[in-house]
Amino acid sequence: MPVLRRNTLVSCLIALLCGGTLWLAYDWFQSRYVRAFEEHATLFTGDSLHLPAALAGPGAIRVVHFWDAACPCNVGNQQHLAELVAHYQPLGVKFYAMEKGRKHSRLPDNLAALQPLEALPGADGLPASPAVAIWDQRGQLAYFGPYSEGAVCNSANSFIEPVLQALTERRAVNATHTMAVGCYCLWEASAKP
Known part of the structure; x- marks a missing residue:
């Protein structure tokens, strides 16, 4: 025993x-x-955002995807972003990506069509990511903010599809200040997660 x-x-x-x-x-x-994240209200203001000189002015609709490789919230919107690219790129919409810290991390293969941006005037002061900025055919900022509200992003709760649809139909959009509750990671270097 x-x-x-x-x-x-x-x-x-x-x-x-x-x-x-x-x-x-x-x-x-x-x-x-x-990386820790919280689902919280975030105010997105696009006052300081401008296209780089090489992309500025009249032209195609331009979409810039802001992302942070260390942010777990990216997973929720990457499939939706791939669907947007597949639908709107044949219509002439140009897609770009800007990574926080410009570390040259690799986007998933289904987002290979996004052209990397090294610099975007005003991007250092962004509040959070994932986020998106959309410039219209005149080169004016039409939308800046999150992809959607909530923990996940899809076509059912997307803010982006209505904006892109209106712009492809040449209707004016001015939504450069948005507030949403969702899964976001802080972007600003001085902000503490």
């Missing part, structure tokens, strides 16, 4: 040690690789 009790005690200690080790590994991984 004492041998059985000792084996049980040793087994329990090993299980406790393994469980503690797994918890520490999970906590380390989460703090190191999973």
